[in-house]
Amino acid sequence: MQQTVDFQNRSHNALGDPQIRKNFRSAMDGLIQKRRQAFPEREALEQLRWKGEKIKANALSKLPALLAQLEENCVKNGIQVHWAETVEEANHIVLDIMNRHDAKQLIKGKSMVSEEMDLNHFLEQHGIECLESDLGEFIIQLINEKPSHIIAPAIHMNRLQVAKLFNEKFPEIPYTDDVDTMTRNARDILRRKFYEAPVGLSGVNFAVAETGTLCLVENEGNGRMCATVPQVHIAVTGIEKVVEKLSDIPTLLRLLTRSATGQPITTYFNMINAPRQSGEKDGPKEVHLVLLDNGRSRIFQDAELISTLRCIRCGACMNNCPVYARIGGHAYGTTIPGPIGSILEPQKSGLDELGDLPTASTLCGACAEVCPVRIPIPKLLNRLRFEKNRTDETGSVKGAGSGREWKEATLWKLWQILHATPPLYRIGVKIITRLRGLMPTQLGPWTSVRKAPRIAKKSLHELAQEEGFDHE
Amino acid sequence: MINNKRVYPDKPTKVYFFGTCLVDLLYPEAGVDGMRLIAREGVKVIYPQNQTCCGQPAWNSGYREQARAVARQQMSCFPNNHPIIVPSGSCAGMMRYHYPELFKGEREETTVQAFAQRIFELTEFLVHVLKINRQDLGKPIKVALHTSCSARREMGVAEEHERLLAQLENVEIAQHMRKEECCGFGGTFAIKHPEISAAMVEEKSDALLQENPERVISGDCGCLMNITGHLKQRESRLRGQHIASFLWERTNATDS
Numbered sequence: 001m002q003q004t005v006d007f008q009n010r011s012h013n014a015l016g017d018p019q020i021r022k023n024f025r026s027a028m029d030g031l032i033q034k035r036r037q038a039f040p041e042r043e044a045l046e047q048l049r050w051k052g053e054k055i056k057a058n059a060l061s062k063l064p065a066l067l068a069q070l071e072e073n074c075v076k077n078g079i080q081v082h083w084a085e086t087v088e089e090a091n092h093i094v095l096d097i098m099n100r101h102d103a104k105q106l107i108k109g110k111s112m113v114s115e116e117m118d119l120n121h122f123l124e125q126h127g128i129e130c131l132e133s134d135l136g137e138f139i140i141q142l143i144n145e146k147p148s149h150i151i152a153p154a155i156h157m158n159r160l161q162v163a164k165l166f167n168e169k170f171p172e173i174p175y176t177d178d179v180d181t182m183t184r185n186a187r188d189i190l191r192r193k194f195y196e197a198p199v200g201l202s203g204v205n206f207a208v209a210e211t212g213t214l215c216l217v218e219n220e221g222n223g224r225m226c227a228t229v230p231q232v233h234i235a236v237t238g239i240e241k242v243v244e245k246l247s248d249i250p251t252l253l254r255l256l257t258r259s260a261t262g263q264p265i266t267t268y269f270n271m272i273n274a275p276r277q278s279g280e281k282d283g284p285k286e287v288h289l290v291l292l293d294n295g296r297s298r299i300f301q302d303a304e305l306i307s308t309l310r311c312i313r314c315g316a317c318m319n320n321c322p323v324y325a326r327i328g329g330h331a332y333g334t335t336i337p338g339p340i341g342s343i344l345e346p347q348k349s350g351l352d353e354l355g356d357l358p359t360a361s362t363l364c365g366a367c368a369e370v371c372p373v374r375i376p377i378p379k380l381l382n383r384l385r386f387e388k389n390r391t392d393e394t395g396s397v398k399g400a401g402s403g404r405e406w407k408e409a410t411l412w413k414l415w416q417i418l419h420a421t422p423p424l425y426r427i428g429v430k431i432i433t434r435l436r437g438l439m440p441t442q443l444g445p446w447t448s449v450r451k452a453p454r455i456a457k458k459s460l461h462e463l464a465q466e467e468g469f470d471h472e
Numbered sequence: 473m474i475n476n477k478r479v480y481p482d483k484p485t486k487v488y489f490f491g492t493c494l495v496d497l498l499y500p501e502a503g504v505d506g507m508r509l510i511a512r513e514g515v516k517v518i519y520p521q522n523q524t525c526c527g528q529p530a531w532n533s534g535y536r537e538q539a540r541a542v543a544r545q546q547m548s549c550f551p552n553n554h555p556i557i558v559p560s561g562s563c564a565g566m567m568r569y570h571y572p573e574l575f576k577g578e579r580e581e582t583t584v585q586a587f588a589q590r591i592f593e594l595t596e597f598l599v600h601v602l603k604i605n606r607q608d609l610g611k612p613i614k615v616a617l618h619t620s621c622s623a624r625r626e627m628g629v630a631e632e633h634e635r636l637l638a639q640l641e642n643v644e645i646a647q648h649m650r651k652e653e654c655c656g657f658g659g660t661f662a663i664k665h666p667e668i669s670a671a672m673v674e675e676k677s678d679a680l681l682q683e684n685p686e687r688v689i690s691g692d693c694g695c696l697m698n699i700t701g702h703l704k705q706r707e708s709r710l711r712g713q714h715i716a717s718f719l720w721e722r723t724n725a726t727d728s
């Protein structure tokens with residue numbers, strides 16, 4: 001599997017880069033701390049997580065109906081709704097809107113779905129310039145990189161690295177490594193673009209079926225600018241973002257901002273209902289909503305894996321993941337990294353392509369412990385490991401059975417025979433304990449950083465008998 | 473994942489002991505000490521000779537059929553309705569929470585659910601059922617405790633580990649940085665992703681060594697094998713011990 005090699009190579013490189021290690025470790029430590037402080041009471045947090053789970057699970061249980069209702073209400077409000085089964089379709093929908101307005105510039109707020117679509121790349125091929133207006137996205141766009149974290153896309157870089165980059169790219173601006181000054185400089189550059197760009201694009205955090213409302217959570221105000229300054233606003237999102245009622249939002253919002261950055265509320269929270277109405281002085285004249293499937297409806301069909309779709313993209317699972325904290329987001333090689341990425345992306349792209357990601361976890365459970373909508377990530381990782389190796393044809397997951405290798409399968413078969421046949425097991429253990437002096441001191445990758453374990457002189461089976469413990 | 477509050481039974485007259493394969497082969501003294509701790513409270517301990525491994529390695533590798541065959545063999549070892557005590561958070565978690573998943577839709581489904589209810593991790597059994605509280609007979613010592621992720625998050629018994637150590641008057645517990653973080657073992661993870669695993673165990677060991685403990689205590693032999701294997705490689709003098717052996721050593725008059 002090429003992908004396996006790629007993942008191993010990328011994580012090898014990340015592990016060997018002290019700057020990457022340090023940047024992620026300190027950033028994750030900070031985020032973990034902030035989240036903790038935002039939820040001082042354990043019991044209250046658990047209750048809120050239960051509520052969050054219920055809201056999202058409820059919405060998923062009636063997904064088709066809610067999507068229909070969302071469309072109906074959006075249309076009633078004057079929002080144009082587009083459906084895209086694939087990223088190609090979604091890209092073309094955006095391109096068509098751009099062309100219809102003869103627009104050559106698109107200003108973008110943060111949107112992971114647009115990353116999933118690789119929209120910037122696609123539009124650039126069609127002569128359209130895309131400008132990221134979220135500070136983190138703006139930074140990585142300067143060096144043509146992908147986000148390394150879903151809420152903090154440039155988290156792999158520290159302040160001084162960003163200062164150096166700004167100085168290289170904008171030599172006319174005096175050097176500074178003061179965060180506030182750098183932010184102000186970036187803001188000045190972006191402000192000008194906002195006035196020029198005819199179309200703005202953003203993501204959606206929650207789409208309310210009951211009212212046809214698009215909720216957008218952000219801290220920089222750039223999302224609001226994207227959705228209000230240009231004449232046209234396009235919102236792109238996955239079909240799983242729909243929730244039933246407006247009254248579901250406060251719970252989800254509380255969970256989202258606290259889990260993500262430890263904030264009780266973000267600086268901006270936008271609820272978009274309609275384009276500019278007659279008599280209003282500002283706001284876009286057109287609002288479009290693009291709803292992307294891209295494999296989500298396949299995940300929706302599996303009673304267990306469907307909980308993957310509950311995700312509200314807070315990033316807490318990656319912040320708390322000991323693997324992510326060491327290799328960082330780029331090593332995963334997927335749009336969404338970390339624990340949620342390791343269950344979501346292989347289901348979308350297929351286990352034949354990304355079957356290695358579910359193995360890149362110790363199943364320590366730190367992710368599930370913090371997930372605001374209680375996605376049982378380790379359980380789903382385990383399930384995908386099973387799907388990858390299964391031999392029957394009934395697996396509904398894309399690429400099921402693709403990872404089965406006869407050598408590994410034979411080893412497990414032998415393991416089974418040994419452990420399901422007690423007399424054989426006891427003889428085996430006896431032989432190993434008696435021959436422990438002959439045990440190799442090198443045990444493949446295990447002994448690269450460890451000494452081989454020492455086999456005991458006598459097994460517990462023997463000692464229990466010698467000590468006089470009954471066996472039945 | 474998170475354990476809901478469990479209602480504990482009264483002290484039984486008999487229990488079964490499931491030693492686990494790692495204890496059997498690498499840390500048998502931990503098994504013996506665990507059984508002694510229980511027997512000393514007047515409970516008869518039965519160690520069925522037909523037990524082998526809980527099946528977790530295959531389960532976590534996606535080989536469910538193989539895991540099921542081995543799990544069936546284990547369940548046949550414990551026919552009577554006694555509690556089953558397991559000196560490992562991860563094997564206890566396997567038998568208590570994952571056996572029911574493994575047998576979902578199989579004909580044994582309901583028996584397996586009942587079986588799972590009889591599983592107790594050793595420290596929770598010592599604290600809540602046997603309510604042990606023995607005098608510390610050892611010399612003053614500073615130890616670090618590494619609680620496995622399954623003990624902490626799946627079985628929810630991190631506090632029980634701490635309580636048992638806190639009972640020992642002369643034992644000082646060294647708190648280490650990021651003590652909730654995984655040591656990087658993860659079964660086949662350590663083989664499939666050795667470099668990530670290495671980075672994890674290195675940092676875990678750094679954090680432990682920084683506190684200068686005289687011993688590392690854990691309730692799980694997977695973590696112990698991982699951490700102490702690495703400490704030895706670094707030629708550190710810090711040694712590891714299973715919590716059952718440590719408790720026995722500290723409270724047993726003839727051993728100390």
Ligand code: SF4
Nearest residue numbers: 311312314315317371
């Ligand atoms: S899986 Fe849970 S913790 Fe991770 S990003 Fe999604 S909602 Fe947040």
